[in-house]
Amino acid sequence: MMATTVGVGSLHPVAAFRGVQSANGTQGTSYSTSLGSSRSGFRGGSVSASPPSLQQTRAPVQKQIIRAMASDLAAQMKEMAAAEKRWESQVKEGKVKSLSAKEAGYAVDLSGYTLLDVRPSSERNKAYVKNSVWIPIFDINKSLDPGTILSKVSNFAMGGWWSGSPLMKYNERFMPDVVAKIPKSANVIVSCQKGLRSLAACEQLYKAGYRNLFWLNGGFDAAQEGDLEREGPEPFKFAGLGGVSEFLGWTDVQREAVSKEGIGYRAMLFARLMSVVLAADLLFVGGQQLMSYLQEMRH
Numbered sequence: 001m002m003a004t005t006v007g008v009g010s011l012h013p014v015a016a017f018r019g020v021q022s023a024n025g026t027q028g029t030s031y032s033t034s035l036g037s038s039r040s041g042f043r044g045g046s047v048s049a050s051p052p053s054l055q056q057t058r059a060p061v062q063k064q065i066i067r068a069m070a071s072d073l074a075a076q077m078k079e080m081a082a083a084e085k086r087w088e089s090q091v092k093e094g095k096v097k098s099l100s101a102k103e104a105g106y107a108v109d110l111s112g113y114t115l116l117d118v119r120p121s122s123e124r125n126k127a128y129v130k131n132s133v134w135i136p137i138f139d140i141n142k143s144l145d146p147g148t149i150l151s152k153v154s155n156f157a158m159g160g161w162w163s164g165s166p167l168m169k170y171n172e173r174f175m176p177d178v179v180a181k182i183p184k185s186a187n188v189i190v191s192c193q194k195g196l197r198s199l200a201a202c203e204q205l206y207k208a209g210y211r212n213l214f215w216l217n218g219g220f221d222a223a224q225e226g227d228l229e230r231e232g233p234e235p236f237k238f239a240g241l242g243g244v245s246e247f248l249g250w251t252d253v254q255r256e257a258v259s260k261e262g263i264g265y266r267a268m269l270f271a272r273l274m275s276v277v278l279a280a281d282l283l284f285v286g287g288q289q290l291m292s293y294l295q296e297m298r299h
Helices: 054-092 101-111 146-163 174-181 196-207 243-248 252-261 263-298
Strands: 096-099 114-117 138-140 168-170 188-191 213-216
Touching: 054 096, 054 196, 096 101, 096 196, 101 114, 101 188, 101 213, 174 196, 188 196, 196 213
Parallel strands: 096 213, 114 188, 188 213
Antiparallel strands: 138 168
């Protein structure tokens, strides 16, 4: 069962991640505003106070919401920085040992280490390590309740359209499933796409009693083909891509691939860009034609 989360300071630090739904059903803190009531009355046959217009009332409320959102964003950034510092300290203190992708591949193939993949399904389905254990610490929020829909719209507007990152929620079954599938005496390599979520997972595993913990430094983004035995349709580095940026090829990973793949891959990305330009042009021309048609109908 998937459920929502609380803040960074708790056992599962979800609210610090952008695109992760918090416990109140929105991203971060929910904002509550109320309109002050305005009374009007008659004294001596004259009106003592007139009610404010809708526009006059709306302006201060909008400012309050903007200030609350800015304050909450600053608080989330502060919490996130503190969480990252805490997670990274695990490596410095020796609680978690860092491994490169090549070292992790040797450890899995030659020493029987367990590789725990904590990525969401959207990344796991593209590329994964053979015989790895998949237990996502966050996964896609598929709920359709009003609060979640609002959060999805917010996540899309705040950059999800470009990166393709869907709204996530914390997996409440994460630690119970880990304990059920992996003995605490095992050598566990915790992995994710970029390396941050796996550090968050390491913190929880250490608190649960796991002492032989290893971290895939840089995540699968740092893996070269051949470092780990891959299954799935995409290279490891492409598993975290999505949205418009992936479609147009405007990511570091794809630019690197262009230099290696040659003219064919470059031509494909150029064709995609031209299709977007053509679609935008058609929409613009169509909009103009529609406006002209509506004006003619009025006359």
